[in-house]
Amino acid sequence: MISASRTGRQLQRYIDGCRQVVGCIPYRFRKLGKSNTNSNSIEDIEVLLVSSQKGKAWLFPKGGWENDESIEIAARRETLEEAGVVGDVKSELGRWRYKSKSQEKYHEGYMFSLLVKEQLDVWPEKNARRRVWMTVNEAREKCPHSWMIEALDVFESQIGYLGRQQQDEQNSNDPAPAPAPAPATVSSEIEDGKSCGLEFLKMKKKKKGGEGEMMMICCNLPVVIRRRHST
Structure with missing residues (x-):
């Protein structure tokens, strides 16, 4: 130790x-x-x-x-x-x-x-x-x-x-293997406190009423990270 x-x-x-x-x-x-x-x-x-x-x-x-x-x-x-x-x-x-x-x-x-x-x-x-x-x-x-x-x-x-x-595996008798999110x-290059890009994510914005919804979508897998922000 x-x-x-x-x-x-x-x-x-x-x-x-x-x-x-x-x-x-x-x-x-x-x-x-x-x-x-x-x-x-x-x-x-x-x-x-x-x-x-x-x-x-x-x-x-x-x-x-x-x-x-x-x-x-x-x-x-x-x-x-x-x-x-x-x-x-x-x-x-x-x-x-x-x-x-x-x-x-x-x-x-x-x-x-x-x-x-x-x-x-x-x-x-x-x-x-x-x-x-x-x-x-x-x-x-x-x-x-x-x-x-x-x-x-x-x-x-x-x-x-x-x-x-x-x-899905619990609901299926023969589950297909799936890769983990990359x-x-x-x-x-970024500085502390500022946002940096992620190569494995695509950024999309979708308007919804008075708010914007930021979706970060994994290019390889169906993983979505959602962030709400004011427009």
Whole structure:
């Protein structure tokens, strides 16, 4: 078990001058208060956020991907160090490029979903961060980083798709296998707080009364992420 967070940048991984960052959306099924893979509703899920080091924002655990570890090991390590939970990395959510406000440098962030198996009472950054379980909608309201919100949108679409797939299998004696929703990939450089594009999503707008309905449709799978906004 890790007793202290890794520090320093000696092993930090860069590609074309861009710092490589890895993070997770830790989640659990709240109906039973523990992991329950039989659930198929996003309303049954809670996600774990941690406070920033300055304590003014809520975000998903993330940190630098180092040269001596695989990307999934880095994702689990950062989640343990910052949030104090361990679990199974389930799926890749995508890759985003963003500009760090604190360092004025471009980072490339990879996000994964992580099904929490254990929550620790003591962890490396316990004295530096707070942690809180939220619903997906609460997390969307609290997190200030647009690229993390887009990762949350992909996570929600994957959970919803798997839920529909489970329901179809229950209603069919011979279910056909279906692929999982593809992860998002970066298509443009962005700054913190600004929206970035997703190559695997097509954007469409549909007028409806006095509101606009934004639909992000997966090009490969029938997954739709809907966002309402004022026009």
